[in-house]
Amino acid sequence: MTIRLAILASGRGSNLQAILDAIAAGTLDARVVGVFSDRPDAQALQRVPEALRWSRTPKSFANRAAFDAALADAVAASAPDWVVCVGYMRILGAAFVQRFHGRVLNIHPSLLPKYKGLHTHQRALEAGDAWHGASVHFVVPELDAGAVIAQARIAVEPTDDADALAARVLTVEHPLLLHVLGLATAGRLAESAGHALVDGQRLYTPLPLPLNPT
Numbered sequence: 240m241t242i243r244l245a246i247l248a249s250g251r252g253s254n255l256q257a258i259l260d261a262i263a264a265g266t267l268d269a270r271v272v273g274v275f276s277d278r279p280d281a282q283a284l285q286r287v288p289e290a291l292r293w294s295r296t297p298k299s300f301a302n303r304a305a306f307d308a309a310l311a312d313a314v315a316a317s318a319p320d321w322v323v324c325v326g327y328m329r330i331l332g333a334a335f336v337q338r339f340h341g342r343v344l345n346i347h348p349s350l351l352p353k354y355k356g357l358h359t360h361q362r363a364l365e366a367g368d369a370w371h372g373a374s375v376h377f378v379v380p381e382l383d384a385g386a387v388i389a390q391a392r393i394a395v396e397p398t399d400d401a402d403a404l405a406a407r408v409l410t411v412e413h414p415l416l417l418h419v420l421g422l423a424t425a426g427r428l429a430e431s432a433g434h435a436l437v438d439g440q441r442l443y444t445p446l447p448l449p450l451n452p453t
């Protein structure tokens with residue numbers, strides 16, 4: 240079944256482009272029904288036709304809840320099966336998460352539960368971590384705290400600075416996200432009582448990517 244994806248993005252949109260490319264290549268049975276942003280200048284918006292773009296500046300709303308409500312109404316109007324945050328840099332309020340309960344995903348550039356929030360690459364370097372990576376998880380109101388579905392790991396190199404590490408993590412983010420969306424298109428992914436389910440089975444540890452490391 241072709242699933243309908245609402246995409247939330249604040250920036251460059253390389254993860255969105257990976258989704259669009261996979262759809263065009265016929266490897267992801269999905270349709271992007273809207274791209275929603277808190278940054279009218281987000282490059283991500285330019286990657287889809289104008290009719291699919293929605294952006295508002297949060298400052299033009301009375302408060303955070305009012306912005307979230309407008310965003311939620313716009314997302315709901317696109318009738319998505321899944322809401323996917325790809326570089327969306329605002330915390331989604333509880334009302335938003337509740338409205339799309341169990342159908343909101345986020346990609347985060349760390350091996351959660353390590354390094355929730357910002358500056359993940361710098362923090363991994365400062366901690367002297369040997370491994371770093373990215374996680375795809377269900378969104379809950381608490382920042383980056385929802386059930387993790389899958390993770391991709393890379394080795395930290397002695398020469399890495401935060402930018403180099405971010406660039407290498409990004410190369411594993413795209414296949415990681417597409418793998419999870421593939422589970423969603425196949426109807427294999429769900430959330431229940433705060434846990435990620437694949438094929439109806441609770442995941443006790445995140446799925447590793449690549450699935451068959453050498």
Ligand code: GAR
Pocket residue numbers: 248250251252253254255283325326327328346347348356373409412
């Ligand atoms: C990605 O690295 C994503 O993991 C990160 O922003 C980048 C967006 O890149 N997300 C977060 O930090 C969310 N807290 P993109 O705009 O090229 O997809």
